[in-house]
Amino acid sequence: MNLWRKLAWVALALVLSASISATWLSPSGYAKQYRDVTNAVPSRSHWLGTDDLGRDRFARVLYGTRISLLLAPAAALISTLMAAFIGGLAGYLGGAWARLAMAVTDLFLSLPWLFLLITARALMPLNVSPVVSVMVTFMLLGLLGWTSAARVLCATAGSLRTSDFVRQARAAGLSGGRLFWIHVMPNLRPVLYAQFWISIPVFILSEANLGILGLGVAEPMPSWGSLLKELEGMVSVGEEPWKFVPLILLVVVVTSFQLLLSRQEEMAA
Amino acid sequence: MKLYERKRVGMARSCGKAIAIAILGLEFLGLSAMAQGGGELRFCLRSEPKTFDPVKVDDDASAAIRYLTGGVLVRVNRQTQELEPGLAMSWKVSKDGRQIAFRLRSGISFSDGTAFSAGDVAYTIQRLMDPALHSPTGDAFRSGAGNVETKVISSTQISITFPAPVAGLDRLFDQVAILSEHSPKREMAVLGPFMVADYKPGSTVLLKRNPNYWKTDEQGRKLPYLDSIRLDVQPNRDVEMLRFKRGELDLINSLDAEYFDKLASTSPQQVRDAGPSLDSEQLWFNEVTKAPIPGYKKTWFRSADFRRAISEAINRDDLSRVVYHGHAQPAEGPFSPANKFWFNGKLTPQPYSPDAALKALQADGFRLENGTLKDKDGNEVVFSIITNAGSKPRERMAVLIQDDLQKIGIHVNVVTLDFPSLIERMTQSFDYEAIILGLTNVDLDPNGEMNVWLSSSENHQWNPQQKTPETPWEAEIDSLMRAQASSSDVKKRKAAFDRVQEIVVEQEPFIFLINKNALSAVSAAVHGASPVILSPQTFWNAERLTVSAK
Numbered sequence: 001m002n003l004w005r006k007l008a009w010v011a012l013a014l015v016l017s018a019s020i021s022a023t024w025l026s027p028s029g030y031a032k033q034y035r036d037v038t039n040a041v042p043s044r045s046h047w048l049g050t051d052d053l054g055r056d057r058f059a060r061v062l063y064g065t066r067i068s069l070l071l072a073p074a075a076a077l078i079s080t081l082m083a084a085f086i087g088g089l090a091g092y093l094g095g096a097w098a099r100l101a102m103a104v105t106d107l108f109l110s111l112p113w114l115f116l117l118i119t120a121r122a123l124m125p126l127n128v129s130p131v132v133s134v135m136v137t138f139m140l141l142g143l144l145g146w147t148s149a150a151r152v153l154c155a156t157a158g159s160l161r162t163s164d165f166v167r168q169a170r171a172a173g174l175s176g177g178r179l180f181w182i183h184v185m186p187n188l189r190p191v192l193y194a195q196f197w198i199s200i201p202v203f204i205l206s207e208a209n210l211g212i213l214g215l216g217v218a219e220p221m222p223s224w225g226s227l228l229k230e231l232e233g234m235v236s237v238g239e240e241p242w243k244f245v246p247l248i249l250l251v252v253v254v255t256s257f258q259l260l261l262s263r264q265e266e267m268a269a
Numbered sequence: 270m271k272l273y274e275r276k277r278v279g280m281a282r283s284c285g286k287a288i289a290i291a292i293l294g295l296e297f298l299g300l301s302a303m304a305q306g307g308g309e310l311r312f313c314l315r316s317e318p319k320t321f322d323p324v325k326v327d328d329d330a331s332a333a334i335r336y337l338t339g340g341v342l343v344r345v346n347r348q349t350q351e352l353e354p355g356l357a358m359s360w361k362v363s364k365d366g367r368q369i370a371f372r373l374r375s376g377i378s379f380s381d382g383t384a385f386s387a388g389d390v391a392y393t394i395q396r397l398m399d400p401a402l403h404s405p406t407g408d409a410f411r412s413g414a415g416n417v418e419t420k421v422i423s424s425t426q427i428s429i430t431f432p433a434p435v436a437g438l439d440r441l442f443d444q445v446a447i448l449s450e451h452s453p454k455r456e457m458a459v460l461g462p463f464m465v466a467d468y469k470p471g472s473t474v475l476l477k478r479n480p481n482y483w484k485t486d487e488q489g490r491k492l493p494y495l496d497s498i499r500l501d502v503q504p505n506r507d508v509e510m511l512r513f514k515r516g517e518l519d520l521i522n523s524l525d526a527e528y529f530d531k532l533a534s535t536s537p538q539q540v541r542d543a544g545p546s547l548d549s550e551q552l553w554f555n556e557v558t559k560a561p562i563p564g565y566k567k568t569w570f571r572s573a574d575f576r577r578a579i580s581e582a583i584n585r586d587d588l589s590r591v592v593y594h595g596h597a598q599p600a601e602g603p604f605s606p607a608n609k610f611w612f613n614g615k616l617t618p619q620p621y622s623p624d625a626a627l628k629a630l631q632a633d634g635f636r637l638e639n640g641t642l643k644d645k646d647g648n649e650v651v652f653s654i655i656t657n658a659g660s661k662p663r664e665r666m667a668v669l670i671q672d673d674l675q676k677i678g679i680h681v682n683v684v685t686l687d688f689p690s691l692i693e694r695m696t697q698s699f700d701y702e703a704i705i706l707g708l709t710n711v712d713l714d715p716n717g718e719m720n721v722w723l724s725s726s727e728n729h730q731w732n733p734q735q736k737t738p739e740t741p742w743e744a745e746i747d748s749l750m751r752a753q754a755s756s757s758d759v760k761k762r763k764a765a766f767d768r769v770q771e772i773v774v775e776q777e778p779f780i781f782l783i784n785k786n787a788l789s790a791v792s793a794a795v796h797g798a799s800p801v802i803l804s805p806q807t808f809w810n811a812e813r814l815t816v817s818a819k
Contacts, residue, residue, distance in 0.1 A: 033672050035587050053668060122690035124699060126653040128680055184604060219668045219683045 008256035013065065015052025015253055019066035026059035031220040041242075047241050055220075061246055064222035064263060068204050069253065073136040076199035078142030080149060084185075084192055087150030092184050102154060108147040115211060116144060133218040137210065143202045149195040156191050162183050197261040201254040224250050303500075307494030308816035310322040310795065312520035312808070313503040314510075318474060321465055322456045323446035327405045330502070336805055337476055337498060339446025340483075342371055342390065343439060347801045347809035350609055350713060352440055353361045356385070356447060356460060356483075366757030367433030369442075373425040378481040379449045379458040387427040391419040392450035394429055398806020406444045410435055411718070412754075414495050436754045462493040462623045462812040474500040481492065484812065491742040493812035494797075513790055519816055520798070520807045521790040525662065529788040539790050541800040541807075545598045546787040547710035550666065551779040552583075552654065552703060556732040558739070560699040565648050570702070580619060582626035584671055584679050589783050592665045596788055600781035603773045605782065607802045608713055627677045642678030651680040652702040655694070658685035663705050666782060670705075671725040688761065695730065704730075705782075711804050715753065716765045720776040722750050722769060731778045743778050 018025065034046075034054035042049045048057035090101030120140050128136065160166055161184070169183050204224065209224015210216035219226075227246035234243070318330040323339050326332050342357040354360075357371040377385040387423060397407040398417045410417070413433030420428045433681035435441065452458035457465060462484070463476035475500040484492045501518075503509050510528055512518045514535075524532070524540070533540045569575045585599030588753040598606070602616045627637065634645035642650040654670065656663040664685055670679040683719035686694070694701045710717065720728045724743045746769050753765035775778065787802040796815045800807045808814065 031672070034670070035591055035669075038591055053665060118687055119690075122686050126655060126684050127651065127684060129680075133682075133684075219664070220671065 004259050008259040011252050013255045015065060016069055019062050019069055019242060021064055022059065022062035026056060026061045026062055028056055028059060030055065030060045030063040030222050032056065039162075041240075048245055049240075055241070057227075057245075060222040061249065062093075062225060064224050064227050064246065065249060067134055067217060067221065068207060068224045071134065072200050072203040072227065075138040075142035075145065075203045076196050079145040079203075080137065080192055080196045080201050082143070082146035082204040083149030083153050084188065086146065087101060088157045088185065088188055089180070090150075091159075092180050094158060094160050094161055098158065099152060102151065105147050105150050106155075108144070109151075113144055113206075114209065117141070117206075120144075121210075130218040130221040132140050134221055137207065137216055138203065145199060145203065145206070149199065152195065153188060153191060155159075156188055157184055160187050167224075182211065194261065196259060201267030204250065204254060287806070301403040305551070306546070307496060307814065308794075308818065309497045309499055310495050310520070310808070310814060310816050311499045311501070312522065313509045313517050313518060314474070314500050315504050315506075317471060317502050321468075323448065324393075324402060324404045324406060324456075333500070333805055333808075334465070334474060335444075336461075337463045337808070337811055338459040338461040338465060338479075340377075341444075341446055342373075342442045343402050345440060345443045345713070345803070347803040347805075348799065350803070352443075357442075360439055362438050362757060364757060366436065366755070367432070368428055368430045368436060369438050370428040371426070373427070374483065375425050377460065377483045378455075379452055379460055380464040380479045380481055381449075381452050381454050381458045382481065383449050383458055385447070385449070386424040386462060387421045388424075389447055389450050390427050390429075391421050393445060393448045394419050396448060397445060409441050409444070423478040434755045434757060436716040436756065438757070440714055450494065463495075463498055466497070469653055471502055473502070476500065479770070482812075485501065494754055497783075497812065498808075498811065513792070514758045516792065516794075519792040519795050522805060522807050524788040526593040526786075526788065527661070529596060529790075530594050532790055536767050539792060540597055541789050541791055541798075543787040543789070543800045543802050543806060544665065545605050545784040546802045547607055547713070548604050548650070548707060548785050549603075549605060549710075550663065550705065550707045550782045550785070551600070552579075552705050552782060553731045553779045554652075554668065554703045555699060555701050556778070557699040558732070560701075562700070562702060563648075564600070565644060565646060566652065566702060569650070569652075572633070573776050574629060576780065578629045578633075578677075578680075579674065580777050580780045581621065581629070582623045582679075583673050583780070583782070584621050585619060585782060586621065587673075588666050588669055591669060592662050593783065593785065596786040597783040601774075602770045602781060602783050603718075604715070604770060605710070605784040608710075610768055611713065613767040615767070616770060616774055619774075623676045630677070636677045640678055649680070651682070653682040653684050654703045654705055655684045655686055655691055655701050656705040657688045657691050659688075663707075666707055667745070696727070707731075707785075713803070715750075715762075715769070719750055719754060722746050740776075742772050746772055 032055060034050055034056070036054070037046070037050055038054040039052050040046055040050040040054075042221065046056050046058065051057055051060065086101055086105070090098045117140060121137070124136060166179070166183055169179055174182070185242060206229050207216050207223055208225040211223055212228060216225040217223040224246050228250070230243050234240070283555060314330040314333060316328060316330045318334050319328050320326060320331050321334060323335045326335050341355045343360060344353050344355045345351070346353050356377065357373055359372045361370050362368070371384075371390065372760055373387055373390070379385060394417060397404050398410065410431065412435045413431030414432055417432070418430045420430070422428065431438075447460055448456055459479060460483070462482050464479045465474065466477035467473070467475035478493055478496055482492060486492055493663040503512075506528070509518065509521060510532070513521050514532075529540055529542070554576060556567070556571050558567075560567065589595065589597040589599055591618065599618060601618055602613060604612045606612050630642065631637070635642055635650065644650060654667050658669050664683070667683040671683050676679050691704070695704060708721070712718075720726045721730070723729060724732070724738040724747050727733050729735070732739060735743070738747055749765045751770050753762040756762050756765075787800065787806050789800045789807045791798045791800065791807055794817050796817065797813045798807055799810065801809055803809065
């Protein structure tokens, strides 16, 4: 394992453990409004200052990290499993099935996903708690984000279908689901891992995009997206540098995932 | 280095002289600017103007151009809110409020040289009331079935008769830019201080001084002072702000509190807070009978006691202080105190007392259990507040209200929706529980709000399009609004609308939250600017503005 990958693991471990310890590190919580000290600069009582409603920014960063970092992998898992099922099966079956599955995939790919998410969010019932809303947001991301991975898996499964060992297995009398589960799926695993790792930063950024539009995680719950919204309208970097902490965290986490991902890609290759 | 030191010494020695010269210079600047031409004023329109035809104006950008180019018979002075003579030297409204007679100025020409006469006024009224044109300005004059009759008595006298009384008839003419009946340039021939000289769609509208403008200043100099006005189409407020800071723009007509404070921190002399505007922000509950929400929630929302308790639990001072950085006033009722005449001065500020709110709810059968409020049937008091995504102040207000109501055990879910989805829920499906939105008032007269207060109206947001008023107080509002609309007696109208305001404050169908201040920015290069609360805030006196060379 090279140095950069070790650093990536350390960075992710640190960020994850800090966010999990949010309850102890910042006992006042993310929603408490100190209305007399809004937009405060960093101090002993508020390490990263307060936001425009007087909420402790450090607490919000920790809780927001927890949400983004725990739910983005969950969404990645949903999308990877869907991609495995649709893409893998289409590639394995080949012929008309593959063409049909890929046509559906292309149709999904051609949809403007951001507008689709906005529409899906608008159709949701209004009276859901912030916890449910955050889970639904990430679930939507997972359900809509399987398409690119499905294409890759379809191509991989297609090549496996015509590989020698599958032909031999088929010649030996193996067929149908048994052949798929025993010989094809295990060989898709490295690609699935790679797709899973690729999806995580994509979903983190997607939630951040939705958050910037005001359509992500519901208030008062924080997420990286809602925290990044604070950067809107900033004129200079030096103005309030502590507001950049969520952005720096996002960059560190996404970079760390990319570094780990390159390892997965090597393994897949 | 030496040169620098010598300069500093020189500056110090001549400091007193310099100040005196500067003061004289400033005095002189305005005069010299007028003598040599008042320069070019530059500011942004937030959208593309949809039309240059003043009769068809239906958007802010077109309204700004109409204000700058259109000649009107009477003009509401944006500073005093009083009516002043324009193209008409005098006017008289009949006792029954159906007829208005104007005496016009003589010797006036349109920008292309065509002479102005009473025939042009008759032609304008005819176009304004033409049903085929669907003029939004004309809608305000449609008081009843039948035709509007114009009678040209002479070239400088005209009377206009409406089929039914029109409330505030004379003030409505502030929006009516007179068109030329005979000019080949049609609506491009104008009587206002400026005329459209060039238009690049999506980019710029260039207005030039109207050489035939009739008005002069107190010293007899011809108005306007400015040579031209360049209006850049720029919907992005960040870009507008950046360009203003760079000195590429002279005005920002409307600023939000955040931008205002940012600009104030670097250039305090360039920002202007004109005080509370006519605009309000309010929260309301869904009281629509057929709304697809649980019955027990409808019972809460239709209870005036419940609405009053919610209102009492909201800290409006904090909304003003935290969300608007102090550039807003807690709302007292449906009209802003900025509307000097029509505001009911007897209204008292809305109280803030979570304890009193909780007691009122408990007296109504609600009970607090483990920090959660429940109604008498045991249903937890939980509801959602929706507002439009992208409106930071509304989102922040919703979160503050969420926190305020939590203190009395009410759980609020804040949901931001894209605007079309919100409007669909508000006007079509009625699938919502509470909404925070704003009312933009451009009209001082309560008649402009008929579409909000009449129970049969589409914009009676909490329960629109009622066949007959569903509550006695809505029936009373209907009758008061109709009475004031058909009366030309200002005192009677004022008494009727004062009562409407009292009913609204008692019943709280709209929980009025704040009245925003009118915030603007004016470059130091602009002389004569005096921003006001009425639209157009910064350039209402454009004919008297000058811009010094940059």
